[in-house]
Amino acid sequence: MVFSALPPTAAAFAASAGSAASAGHPHAGAPTLDALILAAAGLALFLYIAAAVASRRGGRPWPWHRVGCWCAGVVAAVVAVVGPVADAAHGDFVMHMWAHLLIGMLAPLLLVLAAPVTLALRTLSVTPARRLSRLLRSGPATVIAHPVTALVLSAGGLWVIYRTTVFGAMHANPLLLLVVHAHLLLAGYLFTAALIGLDPAPHAPRRTVQAVVLVLAMASHAVLAKTLYAFPLAGVPVASAHEGAQLMYYAGAFVEAAIIVVFCAQWYRAAGRRVVPGEAAPGQASPGHTAGRLPARASTAVTSRSAG
């Protein structure tokens, strides 16, 4: 592996920076795409909130903080692709990195914490719910949802975007840019769900596998950030390459830390179900006894592993 000899990217990034400054709107034909993205986001918000309300009316209140997570996740993803941040990201590497962090890391984390599949299974009528459940249990879905697959797609995808001609090409082609953003969001979701997913997982992976995958993904992200510092992309001024790379390295670590906290908290909670205070007399701890010492699971909370 020779980082310095990686293929240079096209100079479209710099060129688009110029056009962004002069033309005001960076990509021609974008209004239609923007409208489509906004419509999709509106639909995602509407469906989730409608399902949450339906669940509440049906006597099973859906926690509001999950609704909040879903809305924030959708907004984070949209801000990265439509509006001032997205426009600035077109020619400014630092803003590009902010957009990348929003859509590839923060939005997936928030969306996963909203447990959309659980909400869907709860509110769909029996036949579609069974179909969805069968789909999630199918072979292909199991392979795609595996942490190692998610690692290859998300971490590997980043190396392809930044260390091949994709980075340059996507700034010349709005459609390719949309595909790359969709990939970042979906791969990020898949990755986060494989590690800290709250939705039912038919074949929950082992925690050690998940921990190793998490560490490898973080390491890959940090190494990629340092190579972007050491060998700036074509068309990116050295100063903003350095600032953007450090943003990727440090800000990325904070989102990763949030994932680690949730991951460890899930372990802590699961280990707590077997806790015997003092461990002197196994089997004597009644659920009532441990409930006072451990964070009690809200009845409305989603059951993570046991649900599958």
Next chain:
Amino acid sequence: MVTVDSAVARDSWEARVARSGQNAWSGILFGVGLAAFVDEAVFHQLLHWHHFYDGGTTELGLISDGLFHAVSWFATIAALFMLADLRRRGALWWLRWTGGVLLGSGVFQLYDGLVQHKVFSLHQIRYVEDLWLYDVTWNGIAIALLVAGVVLVVMTRAGRARRNIDG
């Protein structure tokens, strides 16, 4: 005849012995994270002695840096959850845990000082004339931490705790 107080202490020592490994590992992981945090906060951010990248960095250095960046974040957080788990089980053994912290931070600092700084040329401690003085101090502290950690961890082996239960 066992009084209530001694029953509590007894339970606690049995739990410590049963979780002897977890006590040491929680400390070691926290030590690795702590050393990495001091390295980042003090030497990179406050003093600006260390450089994010210094041109002489080898590719193995970048990979090693990335791995340790990831491991140290994970280790810090996981270690604290393990510590909380020990506490709720009445199995926390501060002396052994502290030994783990010293051991973990010594190992990380020695690896950073010898392998990352010298073999992989990730960056130097400080960009000055008499760098060797900094290297000797850095690695000397690392060895001192490491030795202190080993002593504490060996001193608090499970057998010793078992004698506490019996006595």
